[in-house]
Amino acid sequence: MTVVLKLGGSVVTDKETPETVDDDALDAAVDAIGDAALDRLVLVHGGGSFGHYQADRHGVSLSVGSHDAPGVWAIHDAMRRLNDVIVERLQAAGVPALPVHPLSVAVRDANADLTLPLEPTRTMLAEGFVPVLHGDVVAEAEAGATIISGDELVTRLATGLSADRVGLCSTVPGVYDDDGAVIPRISGFAQVDAVLGGSESTDVTGGMAEKVRALLALDSPAQIFGPESLPAFLAGESAGTVVDGGAE
Amino acid sequence: MTVVLKLGGSVVTDKETPETVDDDALDAAVDAIGDAALDRLVLVHGGGSFGHYQADRHGVSLSVGSHDAPGVWAIHDAMRRLNDVIVERLQAAGVPALPVHPLSVAVRDANADLTLPLEPTRTMLAEGFVPVLHGDVVAEAEAGATIISGDELVTRLATGLSADRVGLCSTVPGVYDDDGAVIPRISGFAQVDAVLGGSESTDVTGGMAEKVRALLALDSPAQIFGPESLPAFLAGESAGTVVDGGAE
Numbered sequence: 001m002t003v004v005l006k007l008g009g010s011v012v013t014d015k016e017t018p019e020t021v022d023d024d025a026l027d028a029a030v031d032a033i034g035d036a037a038l039d040r041l042v043l044v045h046g047g048g049s050f051g052h053y054q055a056d057r058h059g060v061s062l063s064v065g066s067h068d069a070p071g072v073w074a075i076h077d078a079m080r081r082l083n084d085v086i087v088e089r090l091q092a093a094g095v096p097a098l099p100v101h102p103l104s105v106a107v108r109d110a111n112a113d114l115t116l117p118l119e120p121t122r123t124m125l126a127e128g129f130v131p132v133l134h135g136d137v138v139a140e141a142e143a144g145a146t147i148i149s150g151d152e153l154v155t156r157l158a159t160g161l162s163a164d165r166v167g168l169c170s171t172v173p174g175v176y177d178d179d180g181a182v183i184p185r186i187s188g189f190a191q192v193d194a195v196l197g198g199s200e201s202t203d204v205t206g207g208m209a210e211k212v213r214a215l216l217a218l219d220s221p222a223q224i225f226g227p228e229s230l231p232a233f234l235a236g237e238s239a240g241t242v243v244d245g246g247a248e
Numbered sequence: 249m250t251v252v253l254k255l256g257g258s259v260v261t262d263k264e265t266p267e268t269v270d271d272d273a274l275d276a277a278v279d280a281i282g283d284a285a286l287d288r289l290v291l292v293h294g295g296g297s298f299g300h301y302q303a304d305r306h307g308v309s310l311s312v313g314s315h316d317a318p319g320v321w322a323i324h325d326a327m328r329r330l331n332d333v334i335v336e337r338l339q340a341a342g343v344p345a346l347p348v349h350p351l352s353v354a355v356r357d358a359n360a361d362l363t364l365p366l367e368p369t370r371t372m373l374a375e376g377f378v379p380v381l382h383g384d385v386v387a388e389a390e391a392g393a394t395i396i397s398g399d400e401l402v403t404r405l406a407t408g409l410s411a412d413r414v415g416l417c418s419t420v421p422g423v424y425d426d427d428g429a430v431i432p433r434i435s436g437f438a439q440v441d442a443v444l445g446g447s448e449s450t451d452v453t454g455g456m457a458e459k460v461r462a463l464l465a466l467d468s469p470a471q472i473f474g475p476e477s478l479p480a481f482l483a484g485e486s487a488g489t490v491v492d493g494g495a496e
Contacts, residue, residue, distance in 0.1 A: 067344070067375060067376055067377075069339055069343075069344035069345060069346055069377060069378075072346060072377075073335065073336075073339060073345075073346060073347075076346075076347070080328075084325075087321065088321075091318050091321065095317075096315070096317035097317060098317055098320060098321060098324075098351070098393075099321075099324075099352070100351075100352045101349055102352075103346070103347070103348075103352075103368070104347070104349045104350075104351075104352035104353045104368060105353040105365065105368060106368065107367045107368045107370075107371045117353065117367070119355045119363050119365070120351070120352060120353060120354065120355045120386070120387055122355075123355045123356075123387040123388070123389055124387045126389060127315060127387055127388075127389070127390075127391075127392050127393070128315060128392075129315075129317055129320075129387070129393075130317075138368070139346075139368055139371040139372045139375055139377065140375075141371055141374060141375070142375075143375075144375050144376075145346075145375070145377075
């Protein structure tokens with residue numbers, strides 16, 4: 001059973017204050033992951049107030065690249081600092097976490113198509129480690145370096161590792177309908193087109209509509225849930241909104 | 249013209265004191281690299297008093313692996329701290345350096361054969377960046393994680409990138425003969441077997457005999473030289489000992 005879990009950047013950082021970890025939220029997530037002690041777990045985290053702040057400052061996004069090495073480095077280094085904190089707290093909780101930095105392994109071609117060799121992640125998993133990836137900068141042909149989002153990594157990892165379960169732990173308890181209630185199950189985008197139409201502009205690395213679209217395309221069912229449901233997800237239960245395109 | 253240059257760990261660190269950069273030596277190397285402003289340069293550095301100290305402490309070597317995540321992390325983190333210093337000084341000298349961490353991209357199978365995807369390094373080079381790799385830990389099937397040496401990275405990069413020139417900047421001015429004079433050219437191992445026979449035990453990540461053997465197998469000529477000859481090497485001149493197996 002291979003599980004891919006993303007901890008949203010907004011969940012583990014204080015998004016209002018540059019480069020600040022939300023200690024209570026991170027500790028709660030780390031405790032839940034330690035308690036679950038899953039056999040084959042891959043973690044991904046977003047940038048929150050670490051990556052987004054530096055990316056904005058240096059004008060780098062998913063589509064706008066940079067050839068300025070110090071700017072690219074500043075974004076990468078900020079993400080690594082957040083990754084360091086997460087890896088070290090996981091290890092302190094007995095989780096054998098090791099970092100995988102996308103800048104070192106991933107790359108985009110001139111059409112912005114991503115190559116992400118999964119051999120290191122796969123071998124870490126087989127050896128009992130918990131690889132921890134993160135939103136980052138990656139080299140891109142003809143653009144210098146651009147952003148790669150945590151969500152893009154999740155879909156790549158889920159497909160490439162044939163994940164059995166995929167979870168996105170977000171600040172909201174699921175995908176809301178028009179009345180503010182969590183939709184229990186989404187099996188096609190038409191079902192949520194009206195309610196998610198406007199959310200793509202809320203985050204440079206992809207809003208809820210993009211998340212749902214990407215998760216619908218996966219072979220495995222995915223779940224979008226809030227931090228309070230992380231223990232339930234890790235225990236194999238349904239949590240938040242199940243997104244299942246029916247491809248399996 | 250693609251150049252692969254290794255800065256030995258002993259050159260850029262104080263090997264007697266754990267985790268201490270040799271500031272004068274590193275600054276001189278960085279200035280030489282900045283002045284040369286090569287178009288396509290890949291840098292590799294060894295562990296010196298950063299990596300070797302932690303590797304010894306946690307009992308990890310080229311052949312003895314570990315499944316202890318905090319130990320593997322301590323070695324990796326020490327190497328990254330040295331890499332951070334080198335990348336930041338290069339950037340301050342106008343060299344568009346970016347890190348490539350082997351733990352994130354390289355892996356060994358159960359026969360200890362190395363896979364090192366070169367796409368990120370190749371795209372960084374094409375985009376004008378200077379990738380900086382380093383001795384590190386890598387995941388290895390059935391062994392947890394083992395050490396990868398800077399020398400192993402150099403030969404992989406030289407072959408995979410079809411390097412035109414390969415340089416190993418060491419603490420010695422070249423390969424010595426029996427009289428302590430630098431041998432100007434080595435074209436086969438038989439030539440140095442007698443004098444290098446005993447040097448393999450001097451360094452867990454490979455002594456001079458291993459370096460010479462690996463360089464003889466390359467398609468491109470390589471040079472082993474001391475820090476005082478780095479500007480000459482970068483200027484395209486012959487420096488120290490030229491190792492040329494004649495494969496080209």
